[in-house]
Amino acid sequence: MIPEIGAFALVVALCLAVIQSTLPLAGAARGIPAWMNIAKPAACGQLLFVLIAYACLTWAFVTHDFSVLYVAHNSNLNLPLIYRISGVWAAHEGSLLLWLLILCGWTGAVTRFSRSVPDQMVARVLAILGLISVGFLLFLLLTSNPFERQFPAPLNGRDLNPLLQDPGLAIHPPMLYIGYVGFSVAFAFAIAALLGGRLDAAWARWSRTWTTLAWVFLTIGIALGSWWAYNELGWGGWWFWDPVENASFMPWLVGTALIHSLAATEKRGVFKAWTVLLAIFTFSLSLLGTFLVRSGILTSVHAFAIDPARGIFILAFLGIVIGGSLLLYAWRAPAIRSVGGFDWLSREVALLLNNILLVVTAATILLGTLYPLVLDSLQLGKISVGPPYFNTVFVPLTIPLALLAGIGAVSHWKRDRAWRLAKILWMPFAISLVLGLAWPFIGMPHYSIAAGLGGSLGLWAIFAALQGLWSRTSSGQRWESLRATPSGIYGMTLAHCGTGIFIIGIAFTSAYTVEKDLRMTPGDEYLLSGYRYRFDGVEDRDGPNYRADVGTITVFHDETEVARLYPEKRFYSRQSNAMTEAGIDAGLFRDLYVVIGEPLDENGSWSVRLYYNAFVRWIWLGPLFMALGGLIAVSDRRYRHLASRRTQSPLPGAATSAG
C-alpha cells in the first residue's frame, strides 16, 4: 500500500508542478496578481507531495519491502539501517527522486526567502523551477518509476553495491545534487530576468547568494567524492578524470566563473549578457552531468545504470532546456546594456580573464569527455581519453588562474595603477617564491623543483589574498578597519587561501607520492620514503553482510612504531562481489596507505601494495576552505540588509561602492 501512495503522490506533485509552471508565467506576462500568487502555494504543495513520495520509498527500504523492485535490487535483510536509508539514492530511480526532492527543496527556499524580490520576478522564477520539475516528474513516472512492484516478492534483496556501503558515499550524492540542482535557481533567476527585461544590480544580488550557496554544496560534494574514491577504490589516487568526475567538475568550473562575473555585474553593472549566458551554461552542464552519469553510456566505474531509453528522454529534455534558453537569450540579449566602463588595469579585466580561463578549462574537459562518445556514436571507432590529456590541458590553464587570483583580489574596480599593485604585491610575491622554493628541502626525501614551484604558486594565492585583506586596513586603526570589512571579503580571502592549499597539495602529492607492489610473507619488511612497513599476516573476520580477510601491517619511522594498518579484502556473498578496503593512517603531511591483493601460497604470503602519499589531505582541505569562504560570503550582512529593503529600481548607487 505504502509504495502506491508514493506513486500517487508523484502524480499529484506533477499536477501541482504543471499549475506552478503555467499560470504564474501567464500571470506575470499579463499582470494578473491572482495568477502569479498561485506559484507559492503550488510550490509548497509540490514539495509536500514529493516529500511524501520520498518518505514512502525510504519506508520501503527500512521495512525490507522486497516486492518493490528497486528495493529488492538495492537492499538486503542484513544491510545496516544507515545504508538502507542511503540506499534510496544508490541507483537510477531513487537518485532521480532525490534530485527532484532537492529541486523542490530549493524552490521552497526561494518561496521562503524572496520577500524582497518583486512578485512578478518571484512568479517567473518559481514557474521556471516548476517547468524543470515537470520534466523530471515526467521522466520519473514514464521511464523510471521507483515504486514498481514485482510478484511474487523475493525473500531477500540483492544487496546494495558494496562500493556504496561507505559513509562517504552515503552523503556524497546528496551534497553533489544539492549543488547541481542549486544552480537551477541561478538559471531560473537569469531566465526570469530575461523574460522581464530586468537585468540590473538587484537581480545580480539576488542571484549571487543562491549561486554561491549552490557552489558551496557542489564544492563539498566533489571533495567528498574524491575522498570516497581515495578510501574505497583502493588505488591510492584522488582524481581519475573519469567522465563522471568530469561531469561534476565542469559545472563547478563554470559555476565558479559565474560567481566571479556576478560580482562584476552586481558592483559595476558590466558583463550582464555574459553572466546570463554563464548561468544558462552552468545549469546546462549540471543537467548534462545527470545525463552522463545516469544514462549509463559511459565506460566508467560509475556505470551503474544501463538503459538507453532514459538517455533519449534526458537528451530531449536537455535539448529543450538548452535550446529554449539560448533562443530566449538570442532574442533578448541585444537589448541588454552594460553600463560601466573600465580601464585595462582593473578588477573587471582580472575577473574577465578569470572567466575566460575557467570557461576554456571547462570547454577542454568537455571536449575530452564527449569526444569518445561522439566518435562512438558516429561509428568512427572506440577510443578513450586518458588522464594525460586532462593533465596536459588543465595544468597550463590553472597556473595563470592562480597568478591572476592574487592580482584580482587586490586590484581596484574601474581603474588601477600598475605601481600601486606592484607596491602592494612585491612582498607576498617574494615571500611565496622564496618559501615555496625552500619548502622541498624541509622534511622531504629529495628536492623537486616542480614541488617548489607549485608550492610557490599555492603560497602566492594565499599570501596575495591575505595581503588584499591587509591592504584594506590603514595603520593605527587596523582592528577597526578589519571589523568594518564586509564578510564577503573574508569569504573571498578564505576561498582564495583554499585554492592555494589545494595547489600545494597537488604539487607535493604529484612529486612525492610513491607506491610499490610487493609479495610479502609474514615478517617481511619494506622501506618506503623513510617508513618501514612490516607485514604481520592476514586473518579471517566476519562482518554483518560480508566475510573479510584482514591484514595487519605495522609501520615504523626512525625505529618507533607510527601506525598499525588493517587493510581488508571483503567478500559480499549476496552479490558475490569482492571489495578492497585500504588501511590508511592519515596525517597532515603524509598518508600511509596499504591494500592487500591476493593470497599467493601456503605460507601466508600475499600480494601487497604500499603507498606513501605526501600532502594528500591538503587536496580536500583546500575545497573545505573554499566552501567555508562561500558560506561566510553568503552570510554577508550587506545582502540581508539590502534584501530586506524593497529594491524597486535598478541601483546605480551600488555601482560606485568599491567593495
Next chain:
Amino acid sequence: MTPRRKQRLILTLILFTGTAVAITLALLALRENINLFFAPTAVQAGEAPRDASFRLGGMVVAGSIHRSDDGLEVRFDLTDTAETVAVIYRGILPDLFGEGQGVVTQGRLLSDGTFRAEQVLAKHDETYMPPEVNDALEKAQKMGLQ
C-alpha cells in the same frame, strides 16, 4: 569608433584568440593522448599499432590465469570468442578480475605478440560487461556465423 567600442572589440579579439589557441593546444594534446580500443580479432589481424599504447579488451579465458613464482607477474588470455591474445601484467589485479570476466587492459604489444598491460580495468559489478568488450564479442560472434 568610440573608445568603449574599441575596448570591446579588442577584448573580444583577445577572447577569441585565447580560446582558439587553447582549443588548438587541447586538440593537439587530445591527438597524442587518445587510446584506441582493439579486440583480440583486430590485434591478430595486425590492425593494432606495434609501437604505441592502446586498449585491449575481452573475456578472460577460463584456466588461462597463471602466476609467476614471485606471485606478482600474472599471465592470462583475453578472447572475443574468435581470437585470443596472451596478456602479461605485473601488480595487483582489481577485485573483480576473474575467469570469464570482461576486462579492459591498457598497454602495448611486445615483439612476440604478447600484450604487456600497464593497467587492468575490471568493472565493479559482476553482471556488468564493458561496452567495448560487449561489442567485440557480438562482432566476433556475427563473423563466426557467416
